[in-house]
Amino acid sequence: MIVEHENHFFMIIGLMLFCVLGVITTKAELIIPDVEDPALGLPSIELPEPLLFNRKVIKLGEKLFFDPFLSRDGTISCATCHVPDQGFAENGKPFSTGIDGKKGLRNAPTLLNIAYAQSMFVDGRSDTLEEQAWQPILAHDEMGNSSVNSVLKKLKNTKEYPRLFGQFFPEGGLNKKNLAVALSSFQRTLVSGNSDYDRWYYEGEDNAMNETAQRGYQLFAGQAQCWQCHSIAGPGVLFSDNLFHNTGVSHRSKSKGLAEDLGRYEFTKLEYDKRSFKTPTLRDVAKTSPYMHDGSLRTLEDVVRFYNDGGSDDPLLSPIIGTLNLSEEDIKDLVEFLKSLSGDYNYDRVKSDKL
Ligand code: HEC
Numbered sequence: 255m256i257v258e259h260e261n262h263f264f265m266i267i268g269l270m271l272f273c274v275l276g277v278i279t280t281k282a283e284l285i286i287p288d289v290e291d292p293a294l295g296l297p298s299i300e301l302p303e304p305l306l307f308n309r310k311v312i313k314l315g316e317k318l319f320f321d322p323f324l325s326r327d328g329t330i331s332c333a334t335c336h337v338p339d340q341g342f343a344e345n346g347k348p349f350s351t352g353i354d355g356k357k358g359l360r361n362a363p364t365l366l367n368i369a370y371a372q373s374m375f376v377d378g379r380s381d382t383l384e385e386q387a388w389q390p391i392l393a394h395d396e397m398g399n400s401s402v403n404s405v406l407k408k409l410k411n412t413k414e415y416p417r418l419f420g421q422f423f424p425e426g427g428l429n430k431k432n433l434a435v436a437l438s439s440f441q442r443t444l445v446s447g448n449s450d451y452d453r454w455y456y457e458g459e460d461n462a463m464n465e466t467a468q469r470g471y472q473l474f475a476g477q478a479q480c481w482q483c484h485s486i487a488g489p490g491v492l493f494s495d496n497l498f499h500n501t502g503v504s505h506r507s508k509s510k511g512l513a514e515d516l517g518r519y520e521f522t523k524l525e526y527d528k529r530s531f532k533t534p535t536l537r538d539v540a541k542t543s544p545y546m547h548d549g550s551l552r553t554l555e556d557v558v559r560f561y562n563d564g565g566s567d568d569p570l571l572s573p574i575i576g577t578l579n580l581s582e583e584d585i586k587d588l589v590e591f592l593k594s595l596s597g598d599y600n601y602d603r604v605k606s607d608k609l
């Protein structure tokens with residue numbers, strides 16, 4: 255009998271150890287999405303170079319993303335402005351502070367679901383993540399380096415970076431392209447789906463979204479016209495048409511004394527692009543206040559009221575934007591719906607994880 259009790263005792267201890275180890279090892283796992291079926295509500299992910307989307311390259315990209323060494327004076331990393339527990343954006347600040355205390359002119363956007371963006375930056379001036387990666391590293395108000403070569407030279411003088419790049423990139427080792435590939439591969443893992451909305455809409459779970467949010471959805475997809483730009487059709491959606499529109503934000507901000515931002519025009523120089531901006535995804539939007547390219551609207555309610563009033567009197571305002579005649583209750587419903595778009599992605603960095 256005693257023996258049996260002892261057996262139970264050891265079994266229980268064993269089970270407890272197993273659980274504890276289980277927790278530790280699952281914590282240590284970097285989440286790498288299945289590109290064919292990343293999460294409920296999301297389409298598949300297209301990879302420019304599938305062979306380089308592997309654990310080692312991704313971990314190297316993660317290391318670079320968090321390393322302030324990448325900035326001229328070792329003070330700013332990508333994560334300074336794209337903060338993991340603030341939806342990979344920066345909460346509460348219209349503008350982030352880069353090197354030497356310099357402030358930029360645009361609000362840091364979320365990097366969640368950036369794998370799906372068809373162009374980068376609010377004006378779409380880069381086509382891909384790979385093309386985008388060097389811009390913050392070189393921007394005088396972000397990481398402040400004088401040239402690509404100066405950064406590569408600095409990294410080549412470290413003990414680990416040449417070794418890691420040499421191992422993980424048989425072609426080229428530590429060079430301009432591979433650094434961009436590593437950063438991009440990491441960013442493509444930041445996939446966030448399976449929101450309350452997704453479970454309600456795609457799985458038919460009636461209770462996943464409350465009635466307020468359900469009414470908000472009806473408005474979003476109807477009277478309030480939001481769907482016209484924040485697209486919702488398809489088996490997986492990002493709530494963006496990936497196009498550029500003038501919603502009147504820039505004109506409004508200028509009238510309030512902020513510097514004028516010409517948006518897409520800065521890149522194309524086409525008159526009709528003046529003050530147009532990329533339609534952002536609305537997934538995880540509740541995590542990334544303040545809103546719009548210049549962070550000029552503080553809350554989701556402010557955003558909905560802005561649309562309800564018909565944007566601003568910008569002469570180039572999109573013809574889709576106009577007063578909406580929403581009631582106070584409608585406004586609450588829409589806000590509640592936007593809140594139901596937060597996905598279940600939870601970034602948990604394991605600093606001790608060796609490469
Ligand atoms: C000083 C703050 C700051 C730092 C540091 C910074 N970013 Fe950004 N990031 C921004 C801002 C602001 C924007 C929007 C600028 C624009 O659209 O013109 C942006 C835009 C982006 C975008 C485009 C997002 C979209 O929706 O189009 C990506 C991708 C990105 N950053 C990745 C990075 C990476 C990778 C690093 C590090 C190498 C980095 N950022 C460093 C502030 C920063």
Ligand code: HEC
Nearest residue numbers: 478479480483499503531532533545546547557561572574
């Ligand atoms: C004509 C196209 C269009 C329509 C219609 C539209 N939006 Fe937008 N939305 C945009 C664009 C473009 C931006 C970015 C504007 C900027 O940065 O200045 C944006 C930004 C937003 C943002 C801020 C996101 C962020 O991360 O900063 C929210 C929230 C939003 N829209 C919700 C809505 C809702 C709710 C509706 C319906 C009431 C709506 N939109 C209708 C194009 C549109």
